[in-house]
Amino acid sequence: MPMILLKSVAGLFAGVAVGALSLAYWPQIHPTNVAARLVVEQPQQVVQAAPPALEKSAVDKLALALRDVQPNAAPAGFGSTRGLTLTPTNVDFSPPSDDARRFRAQGLVALAGGDVAAARAFLERAADAGDARALLVLGDAYDPATLTRLGAVGLKGDPSRARDYYHRANEAGLAAARQRIAAYEVSQ
Amino acid sequence: MVRYDHPVVRNGKVILWHGAWRERLRSKDPGQSAKIQAPDAKDQNQSAAVPAAPPKPSQNSFALLADPNDACASRLASDFVAAMQAGGADGRIVAGGVSAAALGAAVNFDSADLAIAPLDALVADPQASAAWRERAPYIAKLSGEPIEIVAARDVADLGQLAGREVGFGVANSADATSAAALFNTLGVAPRPAYEPLADALNDLAAGRLAAVVAVDGRCAPTLAQFGADKRFHELAVRWTPAMRSIYAPARLTAKERPNLIDAAEKIDTVATPRALIALDAAPGSPRAQTAAALTKTFFAGFDRLLVPDKDGAWRDVNLAAEAPWPRLRAAQEWIDAAKPASDASLQSFRAAARSAASADGGPAAQDSDRLYDSLMQWRGAGQ
Numbered sequence: 001m002p003m004i005l006l007k008s009v010a011g012l013f014a015g016v017a018v019g020a021l022s023l024a025y026w027p028q029i030h031p032t033n034v035a036a037r038l039v040v041e042q043p044q045q046v047v048q049a050a051p052p053a054l055e056k057s058a059v060d061k062l063a064l065a066l067r068d069v070q071p072n073a074a075p076a077g078f079g080s081t082r083g084l085t086l087t088p089t090n091v092d093f094s095p096p097s098d099d100a101r102r103f104r105a106q107g108l109v110a111l112a113g114g115d116v117a118a119a120r121a122f123l124e125r126a127a128d129a130g131d132a133r134a135l136l137v138l139g140d141a142y143d144p145a146t147l148t149r150l151g152a153v154g155l156k157g158d159p160s161r162a163r164d165y166y167h168r169a170n171e172a173g174l175a176a177a178r179q180r181i182a183a184y185e186v187s188q
Numbered sequence: 189m190v191r192y193d194h195p196v197v198r199n200g201k202v203i204l205w206h207g208a209w210r211e212r213l214r215s216k217d218p219g220q221s222a223k224i225q226a227p228d229a230k231d232q233n234q235s236a237a238v239p240a241a242p243p244k245p246s247q248n249s250f251a252l253l254a255d256p257n258d259a260c261a262s263r264l265a266s267d268f269v270a271a272m273q274a275g276g277a278d279g280r281i282v283a284g285g286v287s288a289a290a291l292g293a294a295v296n297f298d299s300a301d302l303a304i305a306p307l308d309a310l311v312a313d314p315q316a317s318a319a320w321r322e323r324a325p326y327i328a329k330l331s332g333e334p335i336e337i338v339a340a341r342d343v344a345d346l347g348q349l350a351g352r353e354v355g356f357g358v359a360n361s362a363d364a365t366s367a368a369a370l371f372n373t374l375g376v377a378p379r380p381a382y383e384p385l386a387d388a389l390n391d392l393a394a395g396r397l398a399a400v401v402a403v404d405g406r407c408a409p410t411l412a413q414f415g416a417d418k419r420f421h422e423l424a425v426r427w428t429p430a431m432r433s434i435y436a437p438a439r440l441t442a443k444e445r446p447n448l449i450d451a452a453e454k455i456d457t458v459a460t461p462r463a464l465i466a467l468d469a470a471p472g473s474p475r476a477q478t479a480a481a482l483t484k485t486f487f488a489g490f491d492r493l494l495v496p497d498k499d500g501a502w503r504d505v506n507l508a509a510e511a512p513w514p515r516l517r518a519a520q521e522w523i524d525a526a527k528p529a530s531d532a533s534l535q536s537f538r539a540a541a542r543s544a545a546s547a548d549g550g551p552a553a554q555d556s557d558r559l560y561d562s563l564m565q566w567r568g569a570g571q
Contacts, residue, residue: 098553105544105551106432108559112541114509117331118436121459125427125437133560140567150534151527153507154490176564 100129107137116141116155132172139165139180145187159184249278250482253294253303253467256283257384258362259407260333260501261304261462267498268304268464268486275489277482285360288316295320295468301478304330306362306403307461308434310513312369323470325516327483331504332459333406334438335366337423338392338414338448339399346376346423352398354378355388366460367401373431386410392420399423403460406444415447422448425457432550433512435460466516480518487522533566 096104107122120141126134140146142165144157163184169177250272254265262281269279284290286305294300307329310317317324343349349371357363359382371378381388381397385408391397393414405411414420422445427437435458442449449455464486466479493502508523530538540562544551551559 101553101556102429102551103437105553105556105559106429108556108563109541109545109551110436111563112538112559113545114506115329115436115511116506116509117504118459118461121436121438124439125456133556137560137563140563146567147506149528151508151530153487153523153526154494155506156494156503176567 096126096131096133097129100126100131100134103129104131104134104137107134107141111137111141111150114150114152116147116152127168132169132174135165135169135172136174136177136180139163139169139177143180248276248481248485250301250478251280251282251299253282253284253286253300253305255286255304255362257358258286258404260404260499261286261362263407263499264330264462264501265304267493267502271489271492271498272482272485274492275485277485286362287360287365288313290360291324291465291467292317292320295323298468300467301475302327302482303465303467304462305465306366307463307511307513308369309362309365310463310465311434312365312372322514323468323473324465325469325471325479325514325519326463326465326511327479327486327516327519328464328505328507329509329511330462330464331501332436332438332461333403333501334440334457334459335370335425335435336402336405336411336440336445336457337399337425338389338402338411338420339423340392340395340419341421343398343423346371346374346425349378349399350376352378353381353396355385355392355397355400356380356382357388357401357403358382358384362462363401363403366403369434370401370425370458370460373435374425389414412445413447415445418447420448422455422457424455427456427458429550431458432545461511463511463513465513469516471517476516476518479516483516483519484522487519487526531566533562537562537566 103122103126107119107126110116110122111119120138123134123138123141127138139162142158142162144159144162146162147155147157163181166177166180166184170181252265252269254261256262265281269281272279282300284294284299286303286309288309291303291305291309294303303324310321310324310326314321337346337349337354339349354367354371356367363385364380364382368380378398381391383391385400385402388397388400389410392400402408402411422440427435438457438459440449440455440457442451442453466475466483469476469479487507490507492498508527537559540559541551544555544559547555
């Protein structure tokens with residue numbers, strides 16, 4: 001019996017020693033740097049595309065796990081712009097073409113002039129051509145609060161379409177889309 | 189140009205008295221009837237023989253000119269009159285052409301107070317509208333309708349229509365006006381055939397026309413039923429920067445045209461907006477005052493047009509939307525009063541947009557990020 005007790009105490013000491021050594025030599029994480037790398041505005045693929053065999057649900061779990069370990073992660077909710085951006089693999093990450101950018105520019109000009117119907121048409125064309133920023137502006141072009149601030153008269157907007165475009169912009173990697181979604185959730 | 193309060197005399201007979209039915213203007217000034225004279229002494233006796241004007245409408249009454257061949261415009265006109273009547277105005281629809289020539293005639297001959305006209309009739313040919321531009325200010329820019337060009341399947345693109353006969357709709361109609369303006373912009377010169385849409389589609393089916401242009405396809409059951417034998421299709425119209433002052437891109441799918449578009453296909457085209465304009469309402473004129481009163485009734489009661497039994501196109505209208513055409517001053521003042529005050533960042537966004545729009549060729553790809561950043565700055569400032 002004393003022998004068993006002695007072995008247990010020795011094992012305990014050995015475990016503590018190994019744990020201490022592990023902590024001492026574990027590479028340090030610099031939270032701020034990690035967060036800064038992960039904040040993106042342009043649609044960029046922060047997490048590399050998953051191998052074909054990896055299911056999307058597994059990628060989602062990985063993203064959630066990584067987000068959870070971010071020391072500087074903002075409180076839960078879409079308002080956080082610090083979270084990891086995970087983009088579905090079916091979205092084209094390539095930079096928008098000149099045609100898409102020209103349509104976006106034309107849409108923004110129309111929006112500034114109050115021609116919201118034309119702005120939506122131009123922006124839809126840009127979004128169809130793969131311009132993620134056009135999705136965010138499309139959300140604004142349907143957002144009743146934005147339209148009011150823009151000086152629209154008589155035009156009511158469409159909250160559900162605005163939210164849908166904001167979600168699509170978020171999926172495409174635009175951090176600003178999360179702010180819009182958060183603002184929507186607060187206003188509901 | 190003839191003043192609307194003067195009779196037109198030919199061979200000693202008064203053949204037209206502009207504004208004769210518009211007694212309300214004279215009733216405001218009882219002495220005005222006595223002031224109206226024939227142009228010269230020789231015709232004074234004839235002027236006395238001018239028949240009495242018909243029963244006159246009230247001060248807040250109006251006549252709205254709309255193209256009877258444009259089913260969508262007719263529907264908008266009907267909605268407009270109903271909404272105005274609910275607001276206390278007394279209106280009626282007058283059928284007529286909406287080409288630049290027809291609108292110019294409407295301005296000069298005082299055939300209506302207001303008109304629903306395609307914007308390309310106003311701006312596509314500045315020379316044609318220069319004489320009456322200031323006298324036909326717009327009140328509001330209305331939503332656009334896609335221009336549809338239907339052709340046999342062996343016609344692959346618009347270029348193949350050069351020199352061939354194409355149905356443009358009735359002369360002076362919205363279809364004819366937009367078709368002419370569009371082909372002019374594209375640099376393609378087909379031979380126009382002027383006939384109603386139903387007849388034109390029959391001629392297309394019989395091979396007598398190469399294509400048919402329709403602007404009011406959304407409201408035209410004739411077009412919806414056409415092409416069940418799958419021999420025809422919609423031609424694509426590619427939007428180019430040269431179209432930027434008038435047209436916006438639009439897209440047609442099989443949902444709208446199951447007979448003419450395959451299920452997985454999307455056809456790009458362009459949409460031409462309409463505008464509500466005041467006729468013969470030059471700044472400072474009595475008609476401008478009448479138009480101002482009607483504008484106030486229209487704007488104040490605009491929500492009556494946003495209910496389900498009215499055309500859905502009203503729900504896309506921003507009364508504050510700008511058009512490349514003079515606006516009725518009273519309309520602009522009403523909108524300015526209704527708008528919230530704009531902050532510095534919004535003004536900065538608008539200035540950036542104006543700068544990009546004024547460049548040769550319009551906004552370019554490289555302007556997109558600058559404008560986007562400007563918009564984001566404004567949006568951020570408000571949160």
